[in-house]
Amino acid sequence: MTANPDAIVIGTGIGGSAAAALLAGRGKTVTVLERNPFVGGRCASYKKEGFVIDVFVHMVGRCEKGPFGEILRRVARPDAVRWWHPSAESRVVLWIDDEPYPHPDPSYSSPEERESVYRAFGFSDKEIEDAFLIYDTIENMPYEKTFELDNTPYTTWLKTFTDSKLLLGLEHQQVLLCSVITPKEASAGEMIRMFANARTDANVGYPIGGCGAIPEALLSVVRDAGGVVRLRTPVSKVLVEQGRAVGVRLEDGEEIRAPLIISNAGIKETMNKYVEKEALSPDYVESVQSLTTGKLVEGTPMGMIYLKLALAAPVIDAPLVFRNVREGTIEGLAELMQGIMEDKPPKDYKGINIFIPVPSNMDPALAPAGKQLVNFYGLAPVHSKNLDAWVDFHLGYLYTLYPEVEKHLMWYDFSTLDRINKCSGRFHPDIIGITQSVGQTGTDRPSPVTPIENLYLVGADVGQDNIGTELAAESALRLEAILDERGAI
Ligand SMILES: Cc1cc2nc3c(=O)[nH]c(=O)nc-3n(C[C@H](O)[C@H](O)[C@H](O)COP(=O)(O)OP(=O)(O)OC[C@H]3O[C@@H](n4cnc5c(N)ncnc54)[C@H](O)[C@@H]3O)c2cc1C
Structure with missing residues (x-):
């Protein structure tokens, strides 16, 4: 055959x-x-x-x-x-420190809602104006013109609009989440094409x-x-x-x-x-x-743990949860990096930003009736001898946001970066x-x-x-x- x-x-x-x-x-x-x-x-x-x-x-x-x-x-x-999409009934949540807000994704939020989230994040009027200007420029730049910026780092391009640490920090997280590189490494032309596509279609889903x-x-x-x-x-x-x-x-x-x-x-x-x-x-x-395939895995000890939690009851209402902290990200990351170098999780959860999809809130058939499936990922050393301690660290962090998760946890699976090679068959x-x-x-x-x-x-x-x-x-x-x-x- x-x-x-x-x-x-x-x-x-x-x-x-x-x-x-x-x-x-x-x-x-x-x-x-x-x-x-x-x-x-x-x-x-x-x-x-x-x-x-x-x-x-x-x-x-x-x-x-x-x-x-x-x-x-x-x-x-x-x-x-078929795709699930966020809607007024099923809204993505963004925690800013310890306050939940509707996530300001253009798929489902109005400019007014985006502005109010920026304000909650501590943006000044000027920073809000700059943030809107950056995204207007991205959405309106002719496709051909973006190629002139391919050899310019995205950070360099952003700095022609702003030198605000807060605004640059938020962009840093966005680029890292989408392309797993820092804005210093990322190509401005490619980021502009990528974000323009995503924002014009405004149709994120699962x-x-x-x-x-x-x-x-x-x-x-x-x-x-x-x-x-x-x-x-x-x-x-x-x-x-x-x-x-x-x-x-x-x-x-x-x-x-x-x-x-x-x-x-x-x-x-x-x-x-x-x-x-x-x-x-x-x-x-x-x-x-x-x-190159990026520094997250090439030549640094930084790796990740992917946790999947089976819960006996629905605990989290949102389909998808983000958390950004206003202050302490740099210090928190430095502490986390130190912990990663020593293969020992830090004592507290300072400055940690997260991304938690709850797949069974997007498609209830992904969990048995009355139960909930939660995904969660966190940083950990690539070759840890202490993985259980890192899992406990990340679970502990999740419990600070959603204490009920601990009560209803039936079991969890987790994988590390090694699993990626098994799936893709690649060198890295x-x-x-x-x-x-x-x-x-x-x-x-x-x-x-x-x-x-x-x-x-x-x-x-x-x-x-x-x-x-x-x-x-x-x-x-x-x-x-x-x-x-x-x-x-
Ligand atoms: C942790 C993680 C989180 C991610 N999050 C997101 C996200 O939220 N949204 C998103 O859009 N993307 C995300 N991605 C990225 C996305 O998963 C990948 O970009 C995409 O799936 C890669 O597809 P690919 O076509 O390059 O093939 P790959 O996934 O690399 O598949 C290659 C296939 O080829 C097979 N193969 C290799 N060698 C051989 C051989 N010799 N003989 C036969 N078969 C072979 C492999 O077994 C594999 O099945 C994420 C990826 C990871 C690892």
């Missing part, structure tokens, strides 16, 4: 599943090969005792209005993924059925078109003959041939592990080598892949096109102008356009 498909896709991450669906939608038979026993890569979910749990923490920026909506419409399945529902929906398009999705099937080699990709070899030695090979395994991994060095020019090898436990930092965006962004004929790349590494999963999904749309232009599909 898998002999001679029209295309082979390596990996069922968002990029691979989306590319495979788009090809299937164009009438191609596609064989998708996945090394894991589950689909979705970094966007996978699993089931436990009636709960459907995302392996990591996910919210989706644009949903129907972004790349996912576009892909599903192109394959004539616009409703294959997939009904959990994050794994997205790759499942995309891969059902492949199967329905006669394609095959093989799990536990690691590819060990891309077969290249006379500079042209002709197929793949699996770890068990089986070979499958196809005229089109698309890798979702990561640009570095594909080029370093699966393609013979002789097939690539030294310049290309060097350019791939120099790409990276969250975003090749980061959207200066030198890696705009015309410098690695392309889905490789120097090897018929071998292409998809996934977050080669996506642009979007956040996380939508960065990966966008790469599949771009690849489809390239293949179209080349007459390859």
